[in-house]
Amino acid sequence: MRKLWDFSGGIHPPEHKHQSTTRPIQPAGLPDILILPLQQHIGSPAETQVAAGDRVLKGDCLAGAIGTMGVPVHAPTSGTIESVSKHPVPHPSGMVDWCITLKPDGEDCWGERLPLINYTRHERTAVLGRIRDAGVVGLGGAGFPTNIKLRPPRRDKVDTLILNGAECEPYITADDMLMREHAADVVSGLNIMAWLLQPERCVIGVEDNKPEAIAALQAAAKDTLIDVVVIPTKYPSGGEKQLIQILTGLEVPHNGIPADIGVMCQNVGTAVAVCRAVVHGEPLISRITSVTGEAVSNPGNYAVRLGTPVRYLLDQAGVDAQRLERLVLGGPMMGYTLQSTDIPIVKTTNCIIAAARGELPEPPPEQPCIRCGACAEACPMALLPQQLFWYSKAQEFEKAEHQNLFDCIECGACSYVCPSSIPLVQYYRFAKGEIRTQRAEHLKADRARVRFEARQARLEREQAEKEARRQERARAAAESQLQKKQAAQSAPSDDRAARAVAVQQALARKSEQVKAKFPAATVDGSETPDLQVLEQQRDQAREKLATMKTMLADARTADADNVDKLERAVTKNIERVKRAEDAVKAAQPPATDTTEQP
Structure with a gap:
């Protein structure tokens, strides 16, 4: 006979097993609708591979596994996919989750x-x-x-x-x-x-x-x-x-x-x-x-x-x-x-x-703990349920962790024997949930901090690289200027003379361009304005002034809106004619006195 050991604690509640063992296993039959949650296990939920209206056979994969902790979901019978939507799932909170709704066709036809x-x-x-x-x-x-x-x-x-x-x-x-x-x-x-x-x-x-x-x-x-x-x-x-x-x-x-x-x-x-x-x-x-x-x-x-x-x-x-x-x-x-x-x-x-009624009655109201120690005697994990309860109720989660809270298997033996009807397991579940939430928040904050520090390091690195490139460009420019200066100082005299000749030729070409644009007459070796050109410009100004005066008179007669504008234009043309006349007078040679002197 094989040797057996024992574990600490444990209880002997009424079994009530005879009710369901009096007859063989019965087929439940085929319901009108099947609702298949995408997550029916510990790990990642499955990923849907079907859509509404798809025809599937018994055993076909409806949702594929994701990651190492995922498993797929299969069709329990043949039929048509009605929807992929959220539906209440088995959970103490009554939560909803994504489910595939399958309507059986009654044929129960297997796939491959x-x-x-x-x-x-x-x-x-x-x-x-x-x-x-x-x-x-x-x-x-x-x-x-x-x-x-x-x-x-x-x-x-x-x-x-x-x-x-x-x-x-x-x-x-x-x-x-x-x-x-x-x-x-x-x-x-x-x-x-x-x-x-x-x-x-x-x-x-x-x-x-x-x-x-x-x-x-x-x-x-x-x-x-x-x-x-x-x-x-x-x-x-x-x-x-x-x-x-x-x-x-x-x-x-x-x-x-x-x-x-x-x-x-x-x-x-x-x-x-x-x-x-x-x-x-x-x-x-x-x-x-x-x-x-x-x-x-x-x-x-x-x-x-x-x-x-x-x-x-x-x-x-x-x-x-x-x-x-x-x-x-x-x-x-x-x-x-x-x-x-x-x-x-x-x-x-x-x-x-x-x-x-009366088979599984609701527990009586919670009473204060009397420190009887019955929960510790019943605990199969040899924990201290009383201390875990105090820390969980006071939300001192770190102390609860130090008392090995996560070793609790939530069997309910402590709650079963508690004379004060304290729902101990519910307190432990609450504490575990809060600790997991805090850990997730800390992990999220740590990841955010790592991302921020990585970003700051990257920006500092890019700034340093940018500053290094700027300094390199400045150094290269300074070296180039120094080389040009040294080359100019060390250049031979004939090169400098050649450059001076090139400069004089450029100035001469510029002077010819100016002369072509503004023609002038030369008298006694000095350049004087062309009198014929000035008289032509004066006559053009007089003609334009006469035209503007005519337009102004017509505008005044018609009481037009642009009278003020025309008056300003006439005034400007009068000044332009005056400047042209002054230029003509200045360009005329002085009169020569032909009277003989005694």
Whole structure:
């Protein structure tokens, strides 16, 4: 018998599992509409590859993966794309997100499927790529991309591969029924993952309250090296870190992952999805979901297509609207209340509880903490919930982090045992959200600071380069002037004489041009104005003055608007005529006296 260990804390709430295990898994059928969110996992949302009006087949890729943490979304059936729009999605806040709306055509016609029956003949990267392309994520709750988890860091050699079949939370029986009816697929999926990781041991951990599932798994793993281990029933033994500690005695380090200690944990539902993706070539388009609670007449587990509205699934289970008081998505410990039945089933939806009056009553009002320490005794992570509560409530987030706030798995055991009805988990979630927001803001500010400093450095560098170029140009100009001066000083005298002759010739040419423009008469060797030209200019001025006077008289007679303008023009012409007459008089030679002198 394999040795088992135990973890600190834990509780034993009422199980309520018998309600949904009395009959086999039922097909949920095909609803009138399917709503497929683009983000159904941890990581980047998928990118839409279809548009309204497109015809798709079952299994076709509707949205492709983005980045290393992305996985695609596929069509659960054949039909027509109605829209790509925002729609309410499963979230405690009731948020909306981008979704693809598919209207089934009722034919349920498959598209192309490419199985890898002999997967061991292929490269491991090809098998991992097939798992990624099938959209397989962890079906135990968080929805972490399976292909990433199956590719641990090279420094971390996986020695033990654990398949989680504990399913410790009350009401939920999806994994229990899956192990009972599809044990062969569970073992097949585990073998594929073991081939990828090459571990030394493969273990399936199942709580002792599931005898039928244990028997089915033992029969399916009879001729293999897989060890089916039965563990005591205690909540939350199905938590990844708790199950690892029970089966191996090892603890996952703070801020670490199981691969750091050579262990990997996968869910049994994930193993079946891996088997279907590799062996059958089928993407993840459906899952087993428990529908239970006293408000439904046919509780059980249903094979549900992803995107099925919750209201349709409740109708299949025979919900009594008169008795329904509270609708919970997930289990009573870690789930949350739904405000609408329009939200769709996604890859991580494992249970819907339709609780009747008094079945899951609202907790009483919060009372002051009495410091009883019951929360610390129940905590499976050996934390101090009381201190975390005080720091979270006072918004002293740094102190809460020092108390290992992010080690909390939000199992709800502390809230369950609190006699003061303090919603401790809600306080922890609030503190985690605020810390993540602050970190994002700090990261954004740091990036902005880095960009600003880089810009300043670039501007300073450009300014320095510009100043260096200016100084280089100034130095080159000074050197050029100095060289010219030195060349002029050292030039021979005949060169200077030649340059002087060239200057005199240029001056002579300029003088000839002036003479051609202003002709003049030469008397006794001195230049005098041309009298004939001056008289011609005088006569032209007199004629223009006479014309202007005539125009002025006509304007005055007609009382025109331009009289003032003409008067100014006449005045200017009178002055021009006077200057011309003075020039003529000045140009005339002086009169010669011919009288003989005695």
